[in-house]
Amino acid sequence: MVAKTYTVAFEGIDARMVEVQCAITPGIPAFSIVGLPDKAVSEARERVRAALTAMAIALPSKRITVNMSPADMPKEGSHFDLPIALALLAALEIIPQEDAEGTVALGELSLDGTLVPVVGALPAAMAAAHEDRTLLCPQACGAEAAWVDAAKVIAPRSLAEMVRHYTGQSVLSPSTPGEVHSATHSKDLSEVKGQERAKRALEIAAAGRHHLFLVGSPGSGKSMLAARIPGILPPLTPAEALETSMIQSLCGLLDEGGINRERPFCEPHHTASMPAIVGGGRTAKPGQISLAHNGMLFMDEFPEFARTVLETLRQPIETGEVVVARANAHVRYPCRFMLVAAANPCKCGHLFDPAKACARVPICGEDYLGRISGPLMDRFDLRVEVPPVAFTDLDLPEDSESSASVAARVAAARDIQTARFRDRDDLRVNADAEGHILEEIATPDSEGRDLLIKVAERFGLSARGYHRVLRVARTIADLEGSDAVRKPHVAEAVSYRLSLTIEA
Structure with missing residues (x-):
């Protein structure tokens, strides 16, 4: 089965959409990531595996291939962890595949499944709004991304909380924008x-x-x-x-x-x-x-x-x-x-x-x-x-x-x-x-x-x-x-x- 979700690659303050596809096929058990990933992206497979294990989700004894398209674009950063995990969970039919496809995700995973904040949530929200998709990001990034009114922002604390949201067990409310900091000048x-x-x-x-x-x-x-x-x-x-x-x-x-x-x-x-x-x-x-x-x-x-x-x-x-x-x-x-x-x-x-x-x-x-x-x-x-x-x-x-x-x-x-x-x-x-x-x-x-x-x-x-x-x-x-x-x-x-x- 092939499932897909979306994330972004940053080109300055512009965020370019990247399609993340996960395929589970018969063959020698393996978990591979292709599409010009850097070291942080290649290490995502171990963080995703550990996070799923912490949730008592076992990967099947099959070949798991994650492809990031377009393949000729260099992929950098740890914010690819969450879309990889989301596509994999959709391929395992744990969450609805149509919900995953309508989501732009970014976030880093810790080994216990907690979502770690990453940089670039605001331009990612701009890209999600342009594609008319929901943005999924760590809770610490939710207030920042919510400044883009045109984007619906869902910000769970952990991978388990994200699964409960998509399965309807505990639906999360959209994030609200952070505070507006006014200028304070002590030098006159x-x-x-x-x-x-x-x-x-x-x-x-x-x-x-x-x-x-x-x-x-x-x-x-x-x-x-x-x-x-x-x-x-x-x-x-x-x-x-x-x-x-x-x-x-x-x-x-x-x-x-x-x-x-x-x-x-x-x-x-x-x-x-x-x-x-x-x-x-x-x-x-x-x-x-x-x-x-x-x-x-x-x-x-x-x-x-x-x-x-x-x-x-x-x-x-x-x-x-x-x-x-x-x-x-x-x-x-x-x-x-x-x-x-x-x-x-x-x-x-x-x-x-x-x-x-x-x-x-x-x-x-x-x-x-x-x-x-x-x-x-x-x-x-x-x-x-x-x-x-x-x-x-x-x-x-x-x-x-x-x-x-x-x-x-x-x-x-x-x-x-x-x-x-x-x-x-x-x-x-x-x-x-x-x-x-x-x-x-x-x-x-x-x-x-x-x-x-x-x-x-x-x-x-x-x-x-x-x-x-x-x-x-x-x-x-x-x-x-x-x-x-x-x-x-x-x-x-x-x-x-x-x-x-x-x-x-």
Whole structure:
């Protein structure tokens, strides 16, 4: 008898359906799995055998063959255990075969039959809903998968509980979604003394999702400022929360199946490898730039990152997605993030302090920031010097704006952009605009255009730099509630483009 069920193989955040067939035929007793399985899948036969033995179910003295179709797709992971067991139980006529065929299953089996949670339940639920099938997964994954309203999710604790459900002895209720975690920020902008220009740059960057580069001496507050950006970013929209959660699901980062409305904040160390930043490894997992999708990626000590790592950022910054190419897989991940980089002006960090600077000034600064290539530096919309704070300023009372007041202006600017791009699924903020769309929304008035042309000719702005100035000017106008981009908006945008004393 041949029985079949379905599971998924993950290709990025997409889940591809895999048909699992189980055939029991006369012959020498054996239990084999075919279809390009990896070690974890091949070991599934022993876990399934032990789990069935724990339920007092004996396998027949016949040949048992499990085939996974399509056979040319590599199968990886322990989540194939449950569909193999489900197909085998259907072939043994312990559970109805038609119920098994209408189910997409994923889960790992322990030796006593307990179902162990696996990663990827949320994208698997999306695939099940697309095929109009029920999703069967471990109980610990049920709350996560239930966020897909179109999919019915059944989440038993054990293989025995699953059998009782399919035989009608104890029918399980569909799982319900987990909690929605709201953003909680303990770090406030009001704690930052001085640095008004840098705070303004943070507000503009957050409002339009512009990339920001901070340069300053050690201890001037670069990391302190960056750590407070999540507090002024608006919460994720439901669509953005689902996108972000699907990536987090593949990495097993969802807390008890809850969806987080807070925008991601990723902060990799400068010793991180290329696969850790852009994604990769044996199973082509998402990297930090994808985990920061719809959020912020903060790279402190930016010039200290490996040159190859920095250069790989150029294409994802422009396209908003990254393709991880391996011999057996080409996986595409979304990565629309706001890049915030911080760097010292030179190796010792005291380039701007004559009393502490080394004897190689200014060559040391040129060499240090020269580790950042010109094309990569050109992709930063705002470049800001963060000067040291005087000791006398540290004793001043906290009279600067709080994160809540800045966040309100950022949210208002984001609402303007949402209304502006409501008919375009591929555009959400000003940083995404290009081509004729950018011309329509960001063409400045005559005075602003004349100023921008003069600056472009005087300082040799590239075409990319020219358009990025327009995007920033549009965001500044949105913060002021202005329909038109005027000369003051262009002037402020240009000032952030040319504010660094040392250019890479």
